[in-house]
Amino acid sequence: MGGILMTGIGLVGAQIVKQLKQEHGIRPVVLDLHFQWPYLDTILDRGDFIAVEGSILDQQLVADTLRQHDIERIVHTAAVLPLRVGHAAHPGFYQVNSWGTANLMFQARQAGVRKFVMFSTNGVYQFRQHPVTAPVAEDFPSGLSRHNSYGNSKAVAEFLLRELVEDGAFHANILRPGEIYGPVMVRPGDDPIYWLAMLNAAIAGQSYVLENHPEHRLDWVYCKDVAALAVRLLLADATPHIEYHAASGRCMGIYDFKAELDRQFSGNRVELRNCKHGGWNHPLSMNRAKTDLDFAPRYDLARGIADFVEWFRHRK
Ligand SMILES: NC(=O)c1ccc[n+]([C@@H]2O[C@H](COP(=O)([O-])OP(=O)(O)OC[C@H]3O[C@@H](n4cnc5c(N)ncnc54)[C@H](O)[C@@H]3O)[C@@H](O)[C@H]2O)c1
Numbered sequence: 660m661g662g663i664l665m666t667g668i669g670l671v672g673a674q675i676v677k678q679l680k681q682e683h684g685i686r687p688v689v690l691d692l693h694f695q696w697p698y699l700d701t702i703l704d705r706g707d708f709i710a711v712e713g714s715i716l717d718q719q720l721v722a723d724t725l726r727q728h729d730i731e732r733i734v735h736t737a738a739v740l741p742l743r744v745g746h747a748a749h750p751g752f753y754q755v756n757s758w759g760t761a762n763l764m765f766q767a768r769q770a771g772v773r774k775f776v777m778f779s780t781n782g783v784y785q786f787r788q789h790p791v792t793a794p795v796a797e798d799f800p801s802g803l804s805r806h807n808s809y810g811n812s813k814a815v816a817e818f819l820l821r822e823l824v825e826d827g828a829f830h831a832n833i834l835r836p837g838e839i840y841g842p843v844m845v846r847p848g849d850d851p852i853y854w855l856a857m858l859n860a861a862i863a864g865q866s867y868v869l870e871n872h873p874e875h876r877l878d879w880v881y882c883k884d885v886a887a888l889a890v891r892l893l894l895a896d897a898t899p900h901i902e903y904h905a906a907s908g909r910c911m912g913i914y915d916f917k918a919e920l921d922r923q924f925s926g927n928r929v930e931l932r933n934c935k936h937g938g939w940n941h942p943l944s945m946n947r948a949k950t951d952l953d954f955a956p957r958y959d960l961a962r963g964i965a966d967f968v969e970w971f972r973h974r975k
Pocket residue numbers: 666667668669670671672690691692693713714715716735736737738739740742743755759778779780781835836837838839840
């Protein structure tokens with residue numbers, strides 16, 4: 660098999676590298692802006708991947724990397740996310756998620772790459788225009804929406820990807836995850852991550868009050884389930900569909916998070932104060948992944964939190 664390139668070694672990317680190494684003996688090339696984060700050493704060995712430092716916006720670097728490592732398959736996780744910069748319009752959404760992704764796709768076509776897996780988001784669905792009455796399937800209307808810069812930046816890239824696939828550029832998949840949680844680090848300049856603060860306080864037995872925060876009842880999914888589906892798609896050639904959800908198939912929010920922390924940590928001192936209930940009533944359907952790929956998520960909230968705690972306690 661030719662080489663594998665992964666862009667972005669963050670919350671999900673680190674788990675993808677780990678699974679590629681442990682389950683398939685594959686050592687991917689990884690392109691990211693920086694690799695100095697000590698957090699990476701708590702998840703994997705530096706020898707598990709070949710680091711290429713730079714940006715997906717750098718056309719020459721991308722072209723050279725594809726050629727030098729004879730890249731056959733790409734899993735593209737690199738992005739600018741609300742998790743780190745907030746939800747308001749941000750230039751990085753369009754620079755990196757739209758143009759950076761387009762650059763990578765055109766270079767991949769040029770280099771004869773066979774498979775391209777693009778990370779998108781459930782934020783491409785047009786929930787405001789179309790009422791949701793059942794679990795959301797991948798063919799629910801998607802596209803541009805008002806006040807949705809992040810989702811729009813991904814929707815634009817999705818359209819381009821489908822066009823290139825129709826033109827025969829490569830096999831491709833679009834992965835639309837729910838709200839991802841798991842081992843992560845907050846980098847300098849990032850927004851604080853509220854669920855991480857809740858987890859950290861519960862593990863340390865410290866008091867923590869989350870105040871005036873929306874419930875964020877969404878489809879939450881553990882990072883290892885997202886990584887497992889991404890690896891499955893990366894190593895498959897043609898699949899019956901292009902788009903797949905990576906979700907738990909359940910709606911949950913900060914009240915469920917708090918209840919699970921109460922169950923796992925007696926005397927838990929994490930409190931929610933004036934946090935308004937609200938969010939989704941229907942989750943993302945995982946039927947397509949089950950039918951097409953025989954894939955089902957393995958981590959419910961209890962198991963996801965337990966796995967996070969295990970990681971936290973055994974960090975090097
Ligand atoms: N985290 C979530 O809740 C969530 C939800 C839905 C979809 N997604 C999507 O899943 C993917 C992975 O998300 P994550 O949570 O691992 O994000 P992350 O922020 O932890 O990791 C993203 C990585 O991309 C890198 N990156 C950013 N700009 C780059 C550039 N110009 N060139 C090279 N690398 C660059 C960052 O340095 C970072 O390491 C993203 O595409 C994201 O849009 C995430």
